[in-house]
Amino acid sequence: MEESEAVPxxxxxxxxxxxxxxxxxxxxxRFAERLGPLGLTPAxxxxxxxxxxxSGRSQQAVAEQLGLLPSRLVALVDEAEREGxxxxxxxxxxxxxxxxxxxxxxxxxxxxxxRVAQQHGEDFLAPLPAADRAVLGRLLGRLVTHxxxxxxxxxxxxxxxxxxxxxx
Numbered sequence: 001m002e003e004s005e006a007v008p009x010x011x012x013x014x015x016x017x018x019x020x021x022x023x024x025x026x027x028x029x030r031f032a033e034r035l036g037p038l039g040l041t042p043a044x045x046x047x048x049x050x051x052x053x054x055s056g057r058s059q060q061a062v063a064e065q066l067g068l069l070p071s072r073l074v075a076l077v078d079e080a081e082r083e084g085x086x087x088x089x090x091x092x093x094x095x096x097x098x099x100x101x102x103x104x105x106x107x108x109x110x111x112x113x114x115r116v117a118q119q120h121g122e123d124f125l126a127p128l129p130a131a132d133r134a135v136l137g138r139l140l141g142r143l144v145t146h147x148x149x150x151x152x153x154x155x156x157x158x159x160x161x162x163x164x165x166x167x168x
Contacts, residue, residue, distance in 0.1 A: 027124055028156075034116045038109065039083065045113045046154055047076050051086060051100045052110055053152075058097040059088075065150065066157040085109055 011019060032042050050062050057065075063073040077100065080086040085106035088098040102110065125133050149155060 027120075028154075030124065031117070031120050034120055035113070038112055038116065040109070040113070042154065043076055043157070044080060044085075045117075046157065047073075047080060048085060048102065048106055048110050048113065049152065052102050052107070055101050056089075056091075056099040058091055058094075059100060060097065062100060066153055067150070067155070068157045080106070 028042065035042060035045055046066065047062070050065055051057070059073055059077060060070060062068075063070045066073070068076075077086055077088065081088060083105075084103055087101045087103050087106075089101060091097040091099045125136075128136065144151070
């Protein structure tokens with residue numbers, strides 16, 4: 001075995017958590033780079049996914065699902081609305097609230113995001129054979145469930161638009 005092919009020692013639990021953090025950060029950075037040509041950020045992509053999953057929900061309900069400050073959600077929706085991707089409609093059940101819907105352009109962009117995400121996953125997991133990918137997916141899924149993460153929602157929404165320290 002050549003030196004470049006040497007297998008690193010098995011990391012302990014702290015090392016595994018660090019490896020997950022490294023890979024998660026790298027995956028997020030690379031996904032954001034891939035979304036750039038679409039004129040989107042990962043936050044926009046997640047918003048479009050959330051709206052498409054249950055069209056007609058209120059802004060407040062979407063903000064709660066994403067764990068996002070309502071004021072930050074309004075800014076994201078404003079941006080998506082300016083781009084013609086989301087439409088606000090008065091909620092028929094409560095005229096004080098807006099219901100969110102994807103436009104046809106929003107549905108098209110969501111399909112583009114899906115293609116980008118699929119290619120991103122393929123490229124990111126390229127070193128692993130299919131069987132290892134399946135095992136990794138199951139193990140990560142168990143961790144997501146154990147830690148109470150919302151399915152399909154990036155935990156970064158919780159801090160989006162919030163101060164990063166008490167001094168901010």
